[in-house]
Amino acid sequence: MTKDMKDIVALCKRRGFIFPASDIYGGLNGFWDYGPLGTELKNNLRDRWWKDMVITPPIGPDGAPIEIVGVDSSIIQNPRCWEASGHIGGFNDPMVDCKESKKRYRADHVVVYLPKDGEGVAVSFDKDAEDDEIEKRLKKLTKKTPADFETAKLDQVDVAKFANIIGPDVKEAGTLTEPRQFNMMFHTYVGAAAGDENKAYLRPETCAGIFLNFKNVVDSSRVKVPFGIAQVGKAFRNEVTPRNFVFRSREFEQMELEWFCEEEDVPMWFDFWVEQRTNFWLSLGLPKSSLHFLDVPKDDLAHYSSRTIDVEYQFPFAAPDFDELEGIAHRGCFDLTQHAEFSGQKLDYFDQPNNRRFVPHVIEPSTGLTRGVLALLCEAYTVDENRPSGVYMNFHPSMAPKKAAILPLTAKEDHVPTAQKLYMDLRDEFVVDLDIKQNIGKRYARQDEIGTPYCFTIDNDTLADGTVTVRERNTMSQERIHLDKVKDFLREKIKG
Amino acid sequence: MTKDMKDIVALCKRRGFIFPASDIYGGLNGFWDYGPLGTELKNNLRDRWWKDMVITPPIGPDGAPIEIVGVDSSIIQNPRCWEASGHIGGFNDPMVDCKESKKRYRADHVVVYLPKDGEGVAVSFDKDAEDDEIEKRLKKLTKKTPADFETAKLDQVDVAKFANIIGPDVKEAGTLTEPRQFNMMFHTYVGAAAGDENKAYLRPETCAGIFLNFKNVVDSSRVKVPFGIAQVGKAFRNEVTPRNFVFRSREFEQMELEWFCEEEDVPMWFDFWVEQRTNFWLSLGLPKSSLHFLDVPKDDLAHYSSRTIDVEYQFPFAAPDFDELEGIAHRGCFDLTQHAEFSGQKLDYFDQPNNRRFVPHVIEPSTGLTRGVLALLCEAYTVDENRPSGVYMNFHPSMAPKKAAILPLTAKEDHVPTAQKLYMDLRDEFVVDLDIKQNIGKRYARQDEIGTPYCFTIDNDTLADGTVTVRERNTMSQERIHLDKVKDFLREKIKG
Numbered sequence: 004m005t006k007d008m009k010d011i012v013a014l015c016k017r018r019g020f021i022f023p024a025s026d027i028y029g030g031l032n033g034f035w036d037y038g039p040l041g042t043e044l045k046n047n048l049r050d051r052w053w054k055d056m057v058i059t060p061p062i063g064p065d066g067a068p069i070e071i072v073g074v075d076s077s078i079i080q081n082p083r084c085w086e087a088s089g090h091i092g093g094f095n096d097p098m099v100d101c102k103e104s105k106k107r108y109r110a111d112h113v114v115v116y117l118p119k120d121g122e123g124v125a126v127s128f129d130k131d132a133e134d135d136e137i138e139k140r141l142k143k144l145t146k147k148t149p150a151d152f153e154t155a156k157l158d159q160v161d162v163a164k165f166a167n168i169i170g171p172d173v174k175e176a177g178t179l180t181e182p183r184q185f186n187m188m189f190h191t192y193v194g195a196a197a198g199d200e201n202k203a204y205l206r207p208e209t210c211a212g213i214f215l216n217f218k219n220v221v222d223s224s225r226v227k228v229p230f231g232i233a234q235v236g237k238a239f240r241n242e243v244t245p246r247n248f249v250f251r252s253r254e255f256e257q258m259e260l261e262w263f264c265e266e267e268d269v270p271m272w273f274d275f276w277v278e279q280r281t282n283f284w285l286s287l288g289l290p291k292s293s294l295h296f297l298d299v300p301k302d303d304l305a306h307y308s309s310r311t312i313d314v315e316y317q318f319p320f321a322a323p324d325f326d327e328l329e330g331i332a333h334r335g336c337f338d339l340t341q342h343a344e345f346s347g348q349k350l351d352y353f354d355q356p357n358n359r360r361f362v363p364h365v366i367e368p369s370t371g372l373t374r375g376v377l378a379l380l381c382e383a384y385t386v387d388e389n390r391p392s393g394v395y396m397n398f399h400p401s402m403a404p405k406k407a408a409i410l411p412l413t414a415k416e417d418h419v420p421t422a423q424k425l426y427m428d429l430r431d432e433f434v435v436d437l438d439i440k441q442n443i444g445k446r447y448a449r450q451d452e453i454g455t456p457y458c459f460t461i462d463n464d465t466l467a468d469g470t471v472t473v474r475e476r477n478t479m480s481q482e483r484i485h486l487d488k489v490k491d492f493l494r495e496k497i498k499g
Numbered sequence: 500m501t502k503d504m505k506d507i508v509a510l511c512k513r514r515g516f517i518f519p520a521s522d523i524y525g526g527l528n529g530f531w532d533y534g535p536l537g538t539e540l541k542n543n544l545r546d547r548w549w550k551d552m553v554i555t556p557p558i559g560p561d562g563a564p565i566e567i568v569g570v571d572s573s574i575i576q577n578p579r580c581w582e583a584s585g586h587i588g589g590f591n592d593p594m595v596d597c598k599e600s601k602k603r604y605r606a607d608h609v610v611v612y613l614p615k616d617g618e619g620v621a622v623s624f625d626k627d628a629e630d631d632e633i634e635k636r637l638k639k640l641t642k643k644t645p646a647d648f649e650t651a652k653l654d655q656v657d658v659a660k661f662a663n664i665i666g667p668d669v670k671e672a673g674t675l676t677e678p679r680q681f682n683m684m685f686h687t688y689v690g691a692a693a694g695d696e697n698k699a700y701l702r703p704e705t706c707a708g709i710f711l712n713f714k715n716v717v718d719s720s721r722v723k724v725p726f727g728i729a730q731v732g733k734a735f736r737n738e739v740t741p742r743n744f745v746f747r748s749r750e751f752e753q754m755e756l757e758w759f760c761e762e763e764d765v766p767m768w769f770d771f772w773v774e775q776r777t778n779f780w781l782s783l784g785l786p787k788s789s790l791h792f793l794d795v796p797k798d799d800l801a802h803y804s805s806r807t808i809d810v811e812y813q814f815p816f817a818a819p820d821f822d823e824l825e826g827i828a829h830r831g832c833f834d835l836t837q838h839a840e841f842s843g844q845k846l847d848y849f850d851q852p853n854n855r856r857f858v859p860h861v862i863e864p865s866t867g868l869t870r871g872v873l874a875l876l877c878e879a880y881t882v883d884e885n886r887p888s889g890v891y892m893n894f895h896p897s898m899a900p901k902k903a904a905i906l907p908l909t910a911k912e913d914h915v916p917t918a919q920k921l922y923m924d925l926r927d928e929f930v931v932d933l934d935i936k937q938n939i940g941k942r943y944a945r946q947d948e949i950g951t952p953y954c955f956t957i958d959n960d961t962l963a964d965g966t967v968t969v970r971e972r973n974t975m976s977q978e979r980i981h982l983d984k985v986k987d988f989l990r991e992k993i994k995g
Contacts, residue, residue: 019568019719025577025711027842031689031699034575036712039568039720046549053542059926067919068926068933072515072535077750078733079530081521098691107691189687191701193527193749195594195603195739203527205687205701215521216532223515224535225934225945237574237733243691253689254573346523423563430555430564437564438721449721 006319011384012248014394018452020044020380021249033245033253035373040453043404043434045256045376049235051287051401052258052370056233061279063229064271071231071260072224076212078237079193079203087345088211088338090188090204097158097182098243104172107243110158110182115168116141117153117160124176125168127157131247131320132171144169158182187240189253205239209257210367212236214338217263218350228352228363229264229272235372247320249373256372261334263352263363269333272366276331277312280368284314284328288399289382293317295325307337316378328378329370336362383454390479391444396454397477400497405455407493408436410446412462422461425471425486433493451476457496459489502815507880508744510890514948516540516876517745529741529749531869536949539900539930541752541872545731547783547897548754548866552729557775559725560767567727567756568720572708574733575689575699583841584707584834586684586700593654593678594739600668603739606654606678611664612637613649613656620672621664623653627742627816628667640665654678683736685749701735706863708732709757710834714846724848724859725760725768731868743816745869752868757830759848759859765829768862772827773808776864780810780824784895785878789813791821803833812874824874825866832858879950886975887940892950893973896993901951903989904932906942908958918957921967921982929989947972953992955985 015021019038023030037045055061056071063069085091097110108129115127116137126144128137138149145151157179160168166177189205192198206212213232220232235258242253249255264272277296284294297313304311311332315325339362343350351360383396400406409426411418419439426437436455438446443460450458460472470483473492484492511517515534519526533541551557552567559565581587593606604625611623612633622640624633634645641647653675656664662673685701688694702708709728716728731754738749745751760768773792780790793809800807807828811821835858839846847856879892896902905922907914915935922933932951934942939956946954956968966979969988980988 016715017719019716022712022715022719024573024575025580026715027711027838027844027846028577028579031573031575031577033689034573036573036708036715037571038712038715039570042569042571045571058930068923073538074535075533075538075541077520077527077530077532079520079527079735079750081524081527083524084521185691189689191685191687193529193685193737195681212532215523216518216534219512219518219522219532219534220515223513223518225936239575241689254575342523348523350523427564434554440721 005322006381006384006386008248008320010394011319011381014384014396014452015041015248015380018449033242033251035249035252035254037376040404041376044379044398044402045372047402047404048287048375048379049256049258049372052283052372053233053235055283056231056258056260060231064275069229069231070226071233072220072226073233073235074213074216074220075234075236076209076216078206078239079191080206080211080215082203083345084211084215084342085188085204087341088214089341090207090211091186095184095186096243098185099157099182100180101170101173101178102180103175103178104170106170106172108157108171109243111156112244113157113171114154115157115160116149117155117164118145118147119151119153123147125152125164127168127171127179129171130156144174185243187242189239189241207240208238208259208369209234209236210259210261210338210369213259213261214342214350217339217342218348221352228354229262229268231260231262233258233260235259247318247326249377250318250320250326252373255374258370258372258375260368261338262366262368264366265361266336266364269364269366273310273331273333276366276368280314280329280331280370284316284378286399287379287402288397289316289378293382294328297325297327305332305334307335308332309335316381318378319381327371328374329368331366331368334365334367336364338365339363390448390451392448392451395451395476398454398456400456403454403456404434405436405450405453406433406497407457407459408438408446408450408455410438410443410458410460412443412460414440416463417466418461421465421486425459425461425489429490429493432490433497447474457493501818502877502880502882504744504815506890507815507877510880510892510948511537511744511876514945529738529747531745531748531750533872536900537872540875540894540898541868543898543900544783544871544875545752545754545868548779548868549729549731551779552727552754552756556727560771565725565727566722567729568716568722569729569731570709570712570716571730571732572705572712574702574735575687576702576708576711578699579841580707580711580838581684581700583837584710585837586703586707587682591680591682592739594681595653595678596676597666597669597674598676599671599674600666602666602668604653604667605739607652608740609653609667610650611653611656612645613651613660614641614643615647615649619643621648621660623664623667623675625667626652640670681739683738685735685737703736704734704755704865705730705732705753706755706757706834706865709755710838710846713759713835713838714844717848724850725758725764727756727758729754729756731755743814743822745873746814746816746822748869751870754866754868754871756864757834758862758864760862761857762832762860765860765862769806769827769829772862772864776810776825776827776866780812780874782895783875783898784893785812785874789878790824793821793823801828801830803831804828805831812877814874815877823867824870825864827862827864830861830863832860834861835859886944886947888944888947891947891972894950894952896952899950899952900930901932901946901949902929902993903953903955904934904942904946904951906934906939906954906956908939908956910936912959913962914957914959917961917982921955921957921985925986925989928986929993943970953989 020041024034060071192201295315299311314329316328339350411422458474516537520530553569556567688697690697791811795807810825812824835846907918954970
C-alpha cells in the first residue's frame with residue numbers, strides 16, 4: 004500500500020513528532036520544530052551515528068579499529084571561510100520568476116515539455132508533478148499527449164525559447180524570466196554596524212567547520228592519517244521553495260564525516276565507507292528494496308569531486324523514484340588546499356615515519372540527520388485496518404522513542420503503585436513511558452501510533468501472581484511474563 | 500593557588516577542548532569551536548542534564564516522578580514571536596561609544612569613579628578591572644586614591660556629567676557619547692529579498708521555542724499540569740564586548756526547562772527546583788564553596804518576574820567574586836499571556852477534573868551549557884608541580900571525556916595486541932582511549948592534562964600473569980589488577 008505524505012505529516016503533528024515552527028503564528032515556510040517524540044527519535048539517530056563513528060569506530064581493513072574524533076564548530080565563522088569554500092562565489096541556484104503567478108522556481112526543479120514537432124507551446128511542470136496531472140494539463144493546454152513531447156529541465160533550455168513556455172502555475176506562455184543567480188546562504192551582521200565589513204553567514208553545511216579545525220585537531224590530538232573528523236549540527240539554506248516536509252527545509256541538521264587519507268588509498272576507503280554507511284541504514288530498519296545507490300554521473304559531480312555515490316531512499320513523495328538521504332563523496336584535496344591558500348596557513352600533514360609532507364585526500368560520508376529522521380518516520384508508517392488506530396509506527400526498537408510502556412489496567416486499586424514501581428525499575432536502563440489514565444484500548448492505540456515496541460499491562464493477576472501482560476506492537480500478540488523477567492526480556496529484545 | 504584564565508585557555512587549545520572559531524583566519528570575535536575533547540565534555544554535560552530532566556525526571560513532593568518532555572525547536576522563528584516576547588522592543592542594552600578610542604561599551608559594564616568632593620574629573624573603568632590597576636590609573640590621572648571617589652555604573656550616571664568622565668581606554672575626559680539602545684538579536688532575511696517584510700532573527704534564548712510549542716505539546720502528549728518542557732540548543736546574541744573565553748560569547752548553548760504549574764504552587768516548586776539544580780552541580784564536582792546563590796534584588800528583576808535566584812560559580816575571571824552559571828526564575832504567566840495575545844490563540848490549560856481553564860505559571864531553570872562546560876574546565880584545572888605535566892584536569896569521572904586510557908608499554912612485542920583486545924572489550928560500555936606510541940611518562944602526562952581518571956598499562960607482566968597496572972589520575976598511585984577485573988573496576992569507579 005502506498006504511503007501518503009499528508010497522513011505522515013498529520014500523524015507527526017497529532018502525536019508530537021514534528022510541528023510547523025511558530026505554528027501559533029501561522030508558521031514560517033521551511034522551518035520545523037521537533038516535539039517530544041521527534042526529539043527523542045532524532046537524538047536516537049544522532050547518538051547512534053556518533054557512537055558508530057566517534058565512540059566505537061569501525062574496524063579497518065587491517066583488522067584494527069580506525070581513528071575518528073569529533074568536533075562541534077560554530078554556525079557563524081569568519082566570512083573568509085566561505086570565500087575559500089566557494090560558497091560566496093558559487094553557492095547559487097539559477098532561479099526563474101513567473102511574472103504572472105509571482106512565484107519563484109529553481110530552474111533545475113522545473114521540467115519543460117517541449118513539442119517534438121516544434122509546433123505550438125511548451126508546458127512546464129514542477130519536477131515532482133504526478134503523471135496523471137501532467138497528462139491532464141497537457142491535454143487541456145495543448146490538446147496533445149505526453150508522447151508528443153520531449154522533456155528537459157528548465158536550466159537546460161535555451162533562454163530564447165522561454166517566450167514559448169507556459170509556467171508551472173499559469174495558463175499563458177511567456178511569463179518566465181531568465182534564470183538568475185541567488186545565493187542560498189543566510190547572512191547576518193556581527194558587531195554593531197550592519198555594513199559589509201561586518202557581514203557574516205550561517206553555515207550552509209557543517210563540513211567547513213571540520214576543515215577549519217584540521218590543523219588544530221592534528222596539533223592537539225594524536226591522530227595519524229588515515230583518520231576522520233566527525234560533526235553533527237545545524238546548517239541553514241535559504242531555499243527558494245522549501246518542500247516535502249522536513250526533506251528540504253531552510254534549517255536542518257547534518258551528520259558529516261571527513262575521512263583524511265592518502266590519495267592512493269582513496270578507492271579502498273571509498274568502498275569501505277559505502278559499505279559502512281549502507282550497513283548503518285540497513286541496521287536501522289530501512290530495507291534494501293527502499294534504498295538506491297546512485298553513482299553520480301561525471302557531468303553532475305561537483306568540480307572538485309572525482310566520484311560521489313548518493314544513498315537514496317524511496318521517500319513517499321518521490322516513489323516509485325528515490326531521493327537523496329546521504330552522499331559519499333571523494334572531495335580530493337580541494338578543501339584543505341583552498342583554505343590553505345585563503346588563510347596563508349599550512350594545512351598539510353607531516354608523515355613522520357617517512358619524513359614527508361602531503362595534503363590528505365578526503366572522503367566525505369555526509370548525511371542529513373533530519374532527512375534520516377524523515378526516512379525512519381516514512382519507513383515506520385504502516386497502515387493496518389485491523390487495529391483501532393488504523394496505523395502503527397514500525398520503528399526499529401533501537402530507534403523507537405519509547406522502548407516500552409507501562410500501563411496499569413485501571414487508575415484505581417493497586418495497579419498504579421505496581422506500575423510506578425516497574426517504571427522506576429526500568430527507566431534508568433530503558434526509555435519507558437508510564438501511562439495511567441484512559442481505557443486500555445485507547446492507550447494501546449496511542450502506543451501503536453508512537454511506535455512503542457512493547458506494552459506491559461498491570462492487572463489483578465499481577466497483584467495475585469506477579470505476572471504482567473506483554474503486548475507486542477507489530478503482531479498485537481500478548482503473553483504473560485513475570486515482573487522479575489521484564490528487564491531481561493527488554494534487554495534481549497531491544498539490545499540483543 | 501589561584502587559577503589563571505590564560506593558562507586554562509592555553510590548555511584548552513593545546514589539548515583539543517576549545518579552539519577559537521576560524522582560527523586559521525585569525526578567528527572571529529565571540530565565536531568558539533569545540534575540539535575532540537571539548538565536544539565529548541559538552542556532550543556529557545548535555546546528556547546528563549537531558550537524562551535528569553527528560554528520561555528520568557526527579558521524584559516530586561508527592562513521591563511520584565514528575566513529568567517532563569523535550570522539544571527541539573528552530574533557531575529561526577516567525578518574527579512575531581520576538582515582538583510578543585519583548586525582544587524586538589526591549590532586548591536592548593544601552594551602549595556608549597568613545598569618540599577617541601573608537602570602542603563601544605555596554606553602559607552597565609563600565610564603572611565610574613566620581614570624586615566625592617565634586618572637584619576634578621571622574622574616571623571610568625571596565626567592571627572587571629583589577630583593584631591595583633584602578634588605584635594606579637586613578638593616581639596617574641587624578642593624583643588621588645580610590646577612597647576619594649564614590650562609584651556608579653555608567654548607566655546610572657546623569658548624562659550631564661559625561662563631559663567630565665574619562666573613558667576606560669583614554670586619558671582625556673569628554674569622549675563618551677550618550678547611551679544608545681542596541682538590539683542584541685542577530686537578524687537575517689528569509690526568502691529571496693532582503694527587505695523588512697522578510698526580516699527574521701536568530702533566537703537569543705531557547706525558551707521561546709518552548710512557549711511557542713506549549714499548545715502543540717499539550718494537545719499531542721498526555722502531560723497534565725504540573726509538567727515541564729525541556730530544550731537544549733544554540734542561541735545567539737550580538738554581544739558588544741564578548742569576553743572571558745566562552746563565558747560571554749556570541750554563539751552559545753543553553754539548557755532550559757519551563758515548568759508549568761498552578762500559581763498557588765509556585766513557592767513549593769521554586770524551592771524544589773533550586774534544590775534540584777543545586778544538587779545537579781554538586782554531583783558534577785563543583786564544590787559548595789565555589790557556588791553562590793544570588794536572590795536577585797527586586798529592582799534588578801525582569802518586569803515579569805517576582806523572584807529569581809542566580810546560581811553563580813566562582814569563575815577565575817570573577818574570583819573572589821562569582822558570576823552567573825544558571826538562573827532559576829519565576830516568570831509568572833507572562834510568556835503564555837503575551838504569545839496568546841500576539842497570536843490570537845488560546846494558550847490556557849484545561850483542567851478536566853475541575854472543569855476550569857487557567858494559564859499556568861512558569862518556573863524556569865535556565866542553564867548555560869557552554870558556561871557549564873567552562874565551569875567544569877575551570878574547576879578541574881589543578882596545578883601540581885610534582886608531576887611532569889605540571890597540571891591535571893580533575894574532572895568528575897562521569898564528565899571526563901575519556902574514562903580510561905589503554906597504554907601498551909611499548910609499541911613492539913605483544914603489548915599492542917593485548918591492549919587492542921582490552922580496548923575492544925571496554926569501548927562498548929566506556930569511552931576509552933587507546934594510545935600506543937611515545938614513552939609512557941609523556942602518555943601519562945597527556946592523560947593527566949585531558950583528565951582521564953584511569954590509565955591501564957600493558958607490559959611484560961601482563962603477558963605472563965594477565966595483570967595490568969592501573970594508575971589513578973589524582974593520586975598517581977599505581978596498583979596491579981587482573982585483566983578480567985578491569986570492567987568491574989571501571990563500573991564501580993565510574994558508575995558507582
